[in-house]
Amino acid sequence: MKKLGFIGLGNMGMPMAQNLVKAGYEVYGFNRSKGKEKTFEKFGGKAGLEMAELVKAVDVVMTCLPMPDDVEHIILGENGVLEYTDAGSLIIDFSTVSPSLHTRIESAAYEKGVRYLDAPISGGTTGAQAGTLAIMVGGKEEVFEEAKEFFDVVGGNITHCGPIGQGTKVKLLNQYMVGLHTAAVGETLYLAEKSGLDHDLVYNVLSNGFGQSKIFDRHYSQFISQNKDEPGFALQLLLKDLGLAREMAGESDVSLSAGPNVLQMLERAKDKGYGDKDMSALYQYVKEQEQ
Numbered sequence: 001m002k003k004l005g006f007i008g009l010g011n012m013g014m015p016m017a018q019n020l021v022k023a024g025y026e027v028y029g030f031n032r033s034k035g036k037e038k039t040f041e042k043f044g045g046k047a048g049l050e051m052a053e054l055v056k057a058v059d060v061v062m063t064c065l066p067m068p069d070d071v072e073h074i075i076l077g078e079n080g081v082l083e084y085t086d087a088g089s090l091i092i093d094f095s096t097v098s099p100s101l102h103t104r105i106e107s108a109a110y111e112k113g114v115r116y117l118d119a120p121i122s123g124g125t126t127g128a129q130a131g132t133l134a135i136m137v138g139g140k141e142e143v144f145e146e147a148k149e150f151f152d153v154v155g156g157n158i159t160h161c162g163p164i165g166q167g168t169k170v171k172l173l174n175q176y177m178v179g180l181h182t183a184a185v186g187e188t189l190y191l192a193e194k195s196g197l198d199h200d201l202v203y204n205v206l207s208n209g210f211g212q213s214k215i216f217d218r219h220y221s222q223f224i225s226q227n228k229d230e231p232g233f234a235l236q237l238l239l240k241d242l243g244l245a246r247e248m249a250g251e252s253d254v255s256l257s258a259g260p261n262v263l264q265m266l267e268r269a270k271d272k273g274y275g276d277k278d279m280s281a282l283y284q285y286v287k288e289q290e291q
Contacts (some may be wrong), residue, residue: 001025004150005058006045007074007081008095009036011232012121013064016094016154018043023153028054040058047271049273050102054155055084055218060150064121066237068097075105087113092147094135096120096175096237098244099165102138106164115143118164120152120182124218125232130144132156136174148157172248175241178279182238183262189224190290219280229277229284236275239266253256 006017007029020027021044029040029047037047055061061081065071071093075081081091082105091114095103102118103179109116117139118136127133135155137144144160151158188211192202203220206212223229242263249256269275269285277284 002059003028003057005030005054005061006064007031007054007061008064008066008070009040009063010066011125012094012128014040015125016064016121016133017045017062019128019131019154020150021045024180025150025153028058030054051079051081055081055089056086059089059146062094062150063091066095068095068101068268069238071095071097071105072101073114076108082108082112082114085109085112088115090115090117090143090147092117092119092150094119094121096168096171096241096244098136098247099168102165102168106139115140115146117143117147118163118167119147120168121155122171122174123155127156128154130156134174135159136161136167136170138162138169139163140164152197169248172241172245175238176245177237178215179242179245179262179266180258181213182219182282183265184280185216185219185224185280186286189220189283190286193287194290196291207234219283223278223280224283229281231276233279234275235266235277235279235281236270238279239263239270240277242266 004020004025004027006027007030009017009029017027017029027045028049029045030036041047063074091109106116119135119137121133121135123133131154131196134157135151137160141160161170189199205219255265269282272285274281274285
């Protein structure tokens with residue numbers, strides 16, 4: 001069985017790596033915060049290797065990192081993954097970055113005889129824990145078929161979207177809608193409150209109408225109704241994703257109206273200290289601004 005390296009043991013990466021261990025793979029974890037590596041070892045994973053040692057020890061390197069700069073540095077940077085990979089190896093990136101960065105990485109990987117896939121994920125921490133993530137994959141079809149055994153462990157809805165970068169384009173469309181729905185939830189619940197309506201009543205009624213959405217379910221039932229804002233997915237990450245969607249629109253010569261307004265809301269919310277809170281905390285920001 002192939003040996004795997006998993007770089008980025010965060011809210012999404014940790015449960016994904018754990019599921020790969022449960023499936024019987026030998027998985028070496030790597031994380032900037034070494035405490036996460038110790039946690040991973042308690043679940044049966046291996047850790048403690050430097051980057052060069054990890055890359056040389058495995059057949060497949062997987063990355064799941066928060067920001068584009070992190071992905072570029074870890075894969076393309078000095079002492080990065082590509083510096084140590086051998087021809088025939090496979091790199092899979094589960095992060096959400098720009099399609100153009102994936103194109104650059106694939107080009108650099110090709111020069112070394114290394115295969116590469118972009119495979120951004122959706123489904124939140126609950127999906128990561130359950131192994132039911134939606135995975136949108138870009139890259140050569142034969143490489144996708146080779147990697148599908150890993151995707152089947154961490155995901156439940158796996159789609160090959162086309163050449164490199166196409167998986168990320170679909171993910172950015174997903175995030176664009178997540179952003180719009182997040183703003184709608186925040187403003188709708190605040191309007192309900194100021195109109196004298198009970199939140200639970202509004203949620204129960206709208207959840208049985210066309211106003212229902214997975215984001216409404218997630219934000220209200222898991223966070224807002226629980227007065228919880230510890231991030232399952234931080235507001236600043238949604239802000240990053242909408243910025244990437246804006247870049248994608250510009251490259252496609254598309255003028256968007258709703259998204260830029262939500263992007264501004266998220267930017268102002270981050271400036272007010274909501275960036276590290278869950279994205280559902282946009283409701284709190286809306287409420288604060290109106291008081």
